[in-house]
Amino acid sequence: MEVDGSKLSTVVPEPPLVSPQEPLRKLIPVAAIAAGVQFGWALQLSLLTPYVQLLGIPHAWAAFIWLCGPVSGLFVQPIVGHYSDNCSSRFGRRRPFIAAGAALVAIAVFLIGFAADIGHASGDPLGNDGKTAKPRAIAVFVVGFWILDVANNMLQGPCRALLADLSGGNAQKMRTGNAFFSFFMAVGNVLGYAAGSYTHLFKIFPFTKTKACDIYCANLKSCFFLSIFLLLTLTILALIIVRETAAVPSQAEPPENRGQGLVKKSKIPVFGELFGALKGLPKPMRILLLVTCLNWIAWFPFLLFDTDWMGKEVYGGQVGVGKLYDHGVRAGALGLMLSAVVLGCTSLALELFARGLGGVKRLWGVANFLLAICLAMTVLVTKLAESTRRHAIHNGDANPPPVTGVKVGALALFAILGIPQAVTFSIPFALASIFSSDSGAGQGLSLGVLNLAIVIPQMVVSVLSGPWDALFGDGNLPAFIVGAVAAAASGIFALTLLPSLPSDVSPAKAMIAGGFH
Numbered sequence: 128m129e130v131d132g133s134k135l136s137t138v139v140p141e142p143p144l145v146s147p148q149e150p151l152r153k154l155i156p157v158a159a160i161a162a163g164v165q166f167g168w169a170l171q172l173s174l175l176t177p178y179v180q181l182l183g184i185p186h187a188w189a190a191f192i193w194l195c196g197p198v199s200g201l202f203v204q205p206i207v208g209h210y211s212d213n214c215s216s217r218f219g220r221r222r223p224f225i226a227a228g229a230a231l232v233a234i235a236v237f238l239i240g241f242a243a244d245i246g247h248a249s250g251d252p253l254g255n256d257g258k259t260a261k262p263r264a265i266a267v268f269v270v271g272f273w274i275l276d277v278a279n280n281m282l283q284g285p286c287r288a289l290l291a292d293l294s295g296g297n298a299q300k301m302r303t304g305n306a307f308f309s310f311f312m313a314v315g316n317v318l319g320y321a322a323g324s325y326t327h328l329f330k331i332f333p334f335t336k337t338k339a340c341d342i343y344c345a346n347l348k349s350c351f352f353l354s355i356f357l358l359l360t361l362t363i364l365a366l367i368i369v370r371e372t373a374a375v376p377s378q379a380e381p382p383e384n385r386g387q388g389l390v391k392k393s394k395i396p397v398f399g400e401l402f403g404a405l406k407g408l409p410k411p412m413r414i415l416l417l418v419t420c421l422n423w424i425a426w427f428p429f430l431l432f433d434t435d436w437m438g439k440e441v442y443g444g445q446v447g448v449g450k451l452y453d454h455g456v457r458a459g460a461l462g463l464m465l466s467a468v469v470l471g472c473t474s475l476a477l478e479l480f481a482r483g484l485g486g487v488k489r490l491w492g493v494a495n496f497l498l499a500i501c502l503a504m505t506v507l508v509t510k511l512a513e514s515t516r517r518h519a520i521h522n523g524d525a526n527p528p529p530v531t532g533v534k535v536g537a538l539a540l541f542a543i544l545g546i547p548q549a550v551t552f553s554i555p556f557a558l559a560s561i562f563s564s565d566s567g568a569g570q571g572l573s574l575g576v577l578n579l580a581i582v583i584p585q586m587v588v589s590v591l592s593g594p595w596d597a598l599f600g601d602g603n604l605p606a607f608i609v610g611a612v613a614a615a616a617s618g619i620f621a622l623t624l625l626p627s628l629p630s631d632v633s634p635a636k637a638m639i640a641g642g643f644h
Contacts, residue, residue, distance in 0.1 A: 154293050156365040158307035160225070160286050162315035163358030164279055167232065169319025169463065170354055174347050175239075175272070177435055177456045181343065182243065182261050182268060197582035197589070199273070203280040211285050219371025221289040228281035229362040231274055236355045238271025240335075240348035247339035264339075292371065309552075313471030318357075320464030322350045324457045343453055411562045412576070414624045418491070418617050419555045419580040425498055425614035426551065427588040428606035429505075433541070434459030436603040440509040441529055441537050443516050451528065458534065462541030469545025470552070477553060487554050488625050494550035495618030501544050502611035506604055508536050558625075 207224055214220040238245075246264025247253065290308060322328060329335050329345035332352055336345040429436075437459035438444050444452025473480075481490045512533045519527035529537075559577045588606070 153369050154290055155307055156361070156368045157286055157289050157293065159311050159361050160282065160358070160365055161308045162311040162318070163229075163354070163361045164282050164286075165312045165315025166319040166322075166357055167236075167275065167279065167351075167354045169316045169467070170323055170347070170350050171275070174323050174350065174434070174456070174460065177438060177452070178344070178347055179265075179268065180435075182246075182264050184265060197585035199276040199280045201579070201582045203277050207281050207284050211288060221285040221292065222366055222369075222371055224281055224285040225289070225362060226366060228278045228285070229359055231278035231281065232358055233355050235271045235275035235278055236351040238267055239275065240351045242268035242271060243339040243344055244337055251339070253338060289369070289371070293369070309474055310471070313467055313474070316467030316470070317464055319350075319354070320460050320467055322353055323460035324464060326453075326457055328353075343456075409562065411626050412559070414620070414626075415555065415558050415562060416577065416580040418621045418625065419577060420584050421613045421617035421620065422495060422498075422551055422555070423581050423584040424588060425495070425502065425610040425617060426548075427585050428603070428610045429502060429544070431588070432603045432606065433463065436505065436509075436607070437462065437537060440505075440602060440604065441512045441533060443512065443527075443529070454528065458538070459541075462538045465538060465542040466545040466548065469542050470549045471545075473546050473549035474553065477549065487558070488621060491550055491554045491625075492618045492622035494547040494554075495614050495621060498544065498547040498551075499611045499614035499618065501540050501547075502607050502614060504540055505607045508533060508540065509604060511536070 211220050211224050214223065216223050218226075242264045243251075243261065245267045246261045249263040251261040251263045287308065326342075326346065328349045329342060332345075332349045335348040335352075336342060340348065434456045438452040438455030442451045442455030442458070444450075444455050477490070481487050484490045484493060512529050515530045515533060516527055555577060
C-alpha cells in the first residue's frame with residue numbers, strides 16, 4: 128500500500144521500553160476488569176436516559192447529560208495516559224490509576240443511585256411522573272454521572288496499557304491479552320443488559336425502594352450495586368495478583384528525551400502533542416477520520432435513545448405514566464443484551480468475514496450499509512406498532528402492549544446491530560495502527576487523533592439530537608433517520624475513498640489498538 132508522503136513531522140517513535148514478559152495467567156485478571164467497566168457502561172446505555180426523564184429533565188435536554196462521555200474521553204484519557212507513562216510510584220505506573228478509577232466509580236455510583244433520595248432530603252418534591260422537576264436530584268445525578276464517565280476513562284486506558292506492559296513487547300501475547308479484554312467486554316455487556324432487563328432485582332436489596340425512589344429507581348440502584356461489587360472484586364484481584372515491573376527506558380535514547388512521549392520538544396504536554404499531529408496527517412488517516420466520524424454520527428442517536436425508543440414508540444408508553452414505558456425500557460435492555468451476544472460472536476469471526484468479502488475495507492463498507500438499513504427499519508417497526516395499537520384501542524383495549532410480531536421485529540433489529548457494532552469497535556483502530564506505521568507515526572498518538580473522530584461526533588449528537596427530535600414531535604425517529612443517512616455515507620466513503628490494503632491485514636490487529644472507548 129502506498130501512503131501519502133507527508134509525515135507527522137513533529138512525531139518520533141516512542142522510546143522503546145524493556146519490560147519482561149509475564150505468563151498469560153497474569154494477563155487474564157487485568158483483562159477481566161473490562162467486564163466490570165462494561166457492566167457499568169451497559170447500565171448507562173440501557174437505563175439512565177429514561178431515569179433522567181423521571182427526575183424531570185425533558186427529552187429534548189436529556190441528551191446534554193451525555194456530553195460528559197465525549198468530554199471526559201477527549202481530556203481524561205490523554206492526560207491519564209501521559210501521566211501513567213511517566214508515573215514513578217513504587218506501586219507501578221498503571222496500578223495507582225486503576226485503583227483510583229475504581230474508587231471514583233464507587234463514589235459516582237452512590238451519587239447516581241441515591242440522587243432522588245438526596246434530592247428529596249434536600250427539599251425536592253415527591254413524584255415520579257416525569258413532569259415534576261427535581262433540581263437538587265438532577266444536580267446530584269449530573270455530578271455523579273460526570274464522575275462515573277471520568278472514572279471509566281481512567282480505568283480503561285491504564286488497563287490496556289498494563290496489558291501491553293505485561294506482554295513485554297511480544298505481539299502474539301499482546302493480541303492474546305487484548306482478545307481476552309474484548310471477550311470480557313462482551314461478558315460485561317451481557318451481564319449489564321441482563322440486569323437492566325430484570326424487573327425484580329430490587330427485591331435483593333429491599334432498602335433501595337424509598338418514598339423518593341420508586342421500583343424503576345430501586346432497580347437501577349440495585350443494578351449499580353451489583354456493578355460496583357463486580358468491578359471492585361475484579362480490580363482488587365487483579366491488583367493483588369499482578370505486580371508491575373518497572374520498565375527501564377532504552378539506553379539508546381538520550382536522557383533528555385526520555386519520558387517525552389510521542390513528540391519531542393512539545394511545550395504543551397499531552398494536547399500539544401495530540402493536536403500538533405493533525406497538521407501533517409497523511410491522506411489515508413484523513414479519510415479514516417472522515418469515515419469514522421460519519422460512522423459515529425450514525426451510532427450515537429441509537430446508543431443514546433434505544434431503550435427510550437422501545438418505551439415510547441414501540442410500546443406506546445409515556446415517562447412516569449403507567450407501566451408500558453417501563454416495560455419497553457426493560458425490553459430494550461433485553462435487546463441490548465442480544466446485541467452484545469451477537470457482537471461477541473461476530474468479533475470472533477471478523478477475520479473470516481473479511482476474507483469472504485475481500486478485505487477489511489469492504490467489510491467496513493458493508494457493515495455501515497447494514498447499520499443504515501437497521502436504523503431505517505426503526506421507522507417501519509414504529510409504524511407497525513402504532514397501527515396495531517390503534518387497532519387494539521378501537522377494539523376497546525385502553526392500554527395495549529405491542530403485539531408479538533412487533534416485539535420480535537424490534538428485538539431482531541437490536542440483535543442484527545451487533546454485527547456492524549463489532550466491526551465499528553475493531554476495524555477503525557486496526558486501520559489507524561496500520562496507517563500510523565506506514566507514515567512513521569506513533570500508534571498511541573494516531574489512536575489519540577482517531578479518538579477525536581469519535582468524541583466530537585458524540586458531542587454534536589448530544590447537543591443537537593434532543594432539539595432536533597423536539598422539532599418533529601419529541602420522538603426518536605428523526606435522529607435515527609439522520610443516523611441512517613450518515614451510515615450510508617460512511618459506507619460509500621469506506622468503499623470508494625479508503626486505500627486498498629494488503630491481503631494480510633487482519634481485523635485482529637485492532638486488539639492491539641485497544642478497542643472501543
